[in-house]
Amino acid sequence: MIGDMIVAQQMPEPMLESVPTWFVVLGRRPVVAGTGWSHRVDVRSGGNDGFRANERSFAYYGVMSSEERFQTIIDAEDKIEPPDWMPEAYRKTLIRQIAQHAHSEVIGMQPESNWITRAPTLHRTAILIAKVQDEAGHGLYLYAAAETLGVRRDEMQELLHRGKHKYSSIFNYPTLSWADMGTIGWLVDGAAITNQVMLTRGSYGPYARAMVRICKEESFHQRQGYELLIRLCQGSSEQKAMAQDSVNRWWWPALMMFGPHDSDSTHTEQSMKWKIKRVSNDDLRQQFVDMTVPQADYLGLKIPDPDLRWNEERGHYDFGEIDWEEFWRVVKGNGPMNRERVAHKVKAWDDGAWVREAAMAYAKKQAHSAA
Amino acid sequence: MSYDVPVAPGEKAEIEETTELSGESWPMWEVFVRARRGISHVHIGSLHAADAETALENARDVYTRRGEGVSVWVVRSSEVHAFEPEAAADYVEANEKVYRLATAYEIPEEVGQM
Numbered sequence: 001m002i003g004d005m006i007v008a009q010q011m012p013e014p015m016l017e018s019v020p021t022w023f024v025v026l027g028r029r030p031v032v033a034g035t036g037w038s039h040r041v042d043v044r045s046g047g048n049d050g051f052r053a054n055e056r057s058f059a060y061y062g063v064m065s066s067e068e069r070f071q072t073i074i075d076a077e078d079k080i081e082p083p084d085w086m087p088e089a090y091r092k093t094l095i096r097q098i099a100q101h102a103h104s105e106v107i108g109m110q111p112e113s114n115w116i117t118r119a120p121t122l123h124r125t126a127i128l129i130a131k132v133q134d135e136a137g138h139g140l141y142l143y144a145a146a147e148t149l150g151v152r153r154d155e156m157q158e159l160l161h162r163g164k165h166k167y168s169s170i171f172n173y174p175t176l177s178w179a180d181m182g183t184i185g186w187l188v189d190g191a192a193i194t195n196q197v198m199l200t201r202g203s204y205g206p207y208a209r210a211m212v213r214i215c216k217e218e219s220f221h222q223r224q225g226y227e228l229l230i231r232l233c234q235g236s237s238e239q240k241a242m243a244q245d246s247v248n249r250w251w252w253p254a255l256m257m258f259g260p261h262d263s264d265s266t267h268t269e270q271s272m273k274w275k276i277k278r279v280s281n282d283d284l285r286q287q288f289v290d291m292t293v294p295q296a297d298y299l300g301l302k303i304p305d306p307d308l309r310w311n312e313e314r315g316h317y318d319f320g321e322i323d324w325e326e327f328w329r330v331v332k333g334n335g336p337m338n339r340e341r342v343a344h345k346v347k348a349w350d351d352g353a354w355v356r357e358a359a360m361a362y363a364k365k366q367a368h369s370a371a
Numbered sequence: 372m373s374y375d376v377p378v379a380p381g382e383k384a385e386i387e388e389t390t391e392l393s394g395e396s397w398p399m400w401e402v403f404v405r406a407r408r409g410i411s412h413v414h415i416g417s418l419h420a421a422d423a424e425t426a427l428e429n430a431r432d433v434y435t436r437r438g439e440g441v442s443v444w445v446v447r448s449s450e451v452h453a454f455e456p457e458a459a460a461d462y463v464e465a466n467e468k469v470y471r472l473a474t475a476y477e478i479p480e481e482v483g484q485m
Contacts, residue, residue: 083456130436137433144417147399153419154396210416217437356421360395363422 074275079205082148090274093267094204095149097276099156102142103167107341109135111175112184120178127224128181134217141210148206161346163333170257172335179232179239179246185225187247187254187292193218194288195258203275226295233299240300247296248304255319256327258285289317399448400426402433404440412444420445 066085073080080086109132116132119125143153159165170188175181193215200211232243259281262268271277279287289308296303307320329335397419403412415434420426426445435443469475478485 083453085456133432133436137436140418140433141416144399147417152396213416356397357395359421359425360397363425366422 071273074203074273079208080203081205089270090276091149093271093274093276094207095146095151095156098142098146098149098207099151099159100166100168102139102146102156103160103165104171105135105139105142107167107171107345110341110344111171111173111337112181114175115178115181118178119181124181124228131185131221131224134221138210138214138217141213142207145204145206145210157349161342161349163342166331167341168257169327169330169335170253171341172330172337173249173253174337176249177242177246179229179242180250182225182228182232182243183246183250185221185223186229186295187225187250188257189218189221189225190292191254191257191288193222194284194291198277198279198284201275201278229299229301233301243299244301247301251304252322252326255285255289255322256330258282258288260324260327286316289319293317397421400430400445401448401451402426402430403444403446404430404434405442406440408441412442415439417448 067087070080070084070086070090073084080090112128112135113132116125116128119128143156146156147153156165160167170191175184196211196215196218200208200215202208202211229243232239259265262280262282265281268277268280272280293303293308305320307318309318311318330338333339398421399417399419400423401414402416402418404415405412418426418429418433420429423445427443430443430445434440
């Protein structure tokens with residue numbers, strides 16, 4: 001609320017009688033307040049849809065304090081856009097989350113590119129290259145979204161290289177067999193989609209838009225993975241055993257992707273209010289398990305959890321407890337592949353320095369000779 | 372998966388925001404794609420590139436891999452100019468002028484579609 005400047009009055013013109021619109025006056029400037037935008041005034045606009053739709057984007061301005069306006073936009077299921085005022089903690093939380101998400105996409109290229117030259121057919125090689133290229137693109141969309149919050153991409157990368165930024169722990173597990181290319185698509189990308197569909201409804205515009213693009217492409221990732229496993233499971237007994245071994249290794253790390261229990265999750269409440277997060281870790285995990293178990297049944301693969309069973313009463317699958325010790329060990333940097341993944345990333349970045357510098361030097365020279 | 376970065380017990384959640392960077396970064400470009408003939412180019416995202424030529428190539432590789440468009444524009448982000456957010460209050464005036472809208476006028480039903 002900005003001081004005592006708010007006065008509500010009805011529009012006087014007789015012509016507009018059919019549109020009972022309320023004004024909120026801020027200083028000398030009247031500002032239209034539409035239905036639901038202001039919790040201060042009982043505002044009501046009539047049956048004129050054109051007018052309502054039009055006023056919607058602008059009604060937030062001038063009515064409330066920055067902080068109230070920010071939360072009102074979010075509560076109204078609208079998006080916060082880069083030039084808008086936002087609480088510093090919202091900005092920081094988003095940078096932290098989007099950066100870790102971007103790093104995950106980029107580091108996520110490593111376990112799969114490991115198999116590009118060893119894919120069994122040219123067709124599978126092409127699919128794998130396309131998928132890895134997508135992951136690079138996802139990293140790019142996400143870094144660009146984070147940059148709208150006033151942080152530079154190079155800065156985020158530097159923090160990743162120095163171990164100050166994290167990425168999803170799932171990529172700290174090795175890809176030991178060809179079946180892992182199927183399991184990663186099915187379980188890892190499946191878990192990612194479960195979370196990312198929620199993120200398309202997040203409150204920050206650039207992040208939500210990036211998620212829409214990413215989800216479309218992830219769907220290809222998941223389906224190609226599942227199809228790969230169908231082929232293996234319909235193949236020889238060795239091929240099916242390879243698929244089972246792969247699921248045995250990836251099931252639990254995939255469940256860990258949803259993060260700690262809600263009871264141990266530090267920022268959930270604030271993130272929910274800000275709609276950065278819209279569904280809790282445990283709810284998303286349950287959703288993933290419920291969706292995945294029938295898919296495993298179709299493949300004829302066994303999920304490595306003795307406690308897994310359908311609970312008629314809850315209408316969900318019950319499942320066993322995650323090894324949280326392992327979870328935190330990998331998060332803290334002591335998983336099977338943590339050091340190798342970061343070392344490889346740093347090397348690729350350093351080895352590419354001359355290319356980046358040469359491209360810049362060339363661009364400058366061209367601009368100079370054009371002038 | 373949770374991109375909500377897990378904070379280990381006893382660990383600080385703050386990110387370190389200032390970093391010394393060596394070297395010069397490629398400038399940022401805004402990418403606009405015409406999805407098909409007959410409609411305008413629409414902003415689709417951004418990227419970094421040394422010059423316009425490589426920006427176009429990167430845009431093609433990143434944003435049009437699945438038939439998303441038939442034409443691409445790239446514009447240096449520094450060349451895009453916009454009003455400050457506070458200036459948005461000025462747009463409110465446009466909303467006050469309901470008489471500019473076709474829907475503000477009642478036409479008797481017997482006249483038919485207009």
